[in-house]
Amino acid sequence: MELxxxxxxxxxxxxxxxxxxxxxxxxxxxxxxxLTGETGFAHYWSRSRQKIWKKGEESGNVQEVVEVRAxxxxxxxLYLVRQRGAACHTGHYSCFYRTIxxxxxxAPLFDPADVYPNKG
Numbered sequence: 001m002e003l004x005x006x007x008x009x010x011x012x013x014x015x016x017x018x019x020x021x022x023x024x025x026x027x028x029x030x031x032x033x034x035l036t037g038e039t040g041f042a043h044y045w046s047r048s049r050q051k052i053w054k055k056g057e058e059s060g061n062v063q064e065v066v067e068v069r070a071x072x073x074x075x076x077x078l079y080l081v082r083q084r085g086a087a088c089h090t091g092h093y094s095c096f097y098r099t100i101x102x103x104x105x106x107a108p109l110f111d112p113a114d115v116y117p118n119k120g
Contacts, residue, residue, distance in 0.1 A: 004075040005030060009045060014087065017066040017080040023087035024095040026055075028077065033068075040065055042079055059115045061085030086110060 003010055010033070014023045026044040028036070032052050035043040042055040042063035056062030063081040070077055088095040091108030098104045 001070055001074060003030075003033070003070060003077075004073065006075060009047075010075060010077055012042075012044065012077045012079055014042065014063065014079045014081055016083055018082070021094055022096055023063075023081070023083060023093070033077070036065055036068065036079070042081060055087075056084065059085065059089075059110075061087065063087070089116070091115070 008029050009027045010029075012026045012028050014026065015021065016023055026042075027047055028043065029045040029052070032043040032045050035052065035054075039054075042065055043052055044055065045051075046053050054062070062084050063079065064084070065079055065081050067080040068077060069080070083093070086093050086109040088097065089112060090097070091110040091112050092106055093109055094106065097106040097108075
C-alpha cells in the first residue's frame with residue numbers, strides 16, 4: 001500500500017494490542033515505517049531532534065509491533081504493540097494519563113530523572 005506522507009510524515013496512533021488502551025501519538029517518515037516493519041519494533045521520526053528513533057532506545061521501554069494498520073486515506077497509521085514498561089517519557093504507561101483539567105488519572109511507573117539522567 002502506498003502511504004500519503006504530508007510533508008514527509010504520517011501520524012502514528014499507538015495502541016496496546018491486548019487492552020486496546022491508546023498509549024501515544026507519534027510521527028513517522030518512510031524510513032521509520034520501513035525500520036518498524038523490518039525489525040518488529042516501533043521506530044518514529046522526532047520532529048524536535050530531526051532524527052529517527054527507536055522507541056525505548058534509551059529507557060528500555062520498547063514497543064514490539066504486532067500489527068500496523070493504515071486508515072482509509074492511507075495518511076495515518078495505527079501501531080498495535082506489546083508495550084514493555086511505560087510508553088510515555090514522563091514515566092506513565094500511556095501519554096494520556098491526565099484529564100484536560102490537569103488531574104492525573106494514573107501514577108507513573110518510573111521517575112524520568114532516573115531513566116534519562118542527561119535530560120533536564
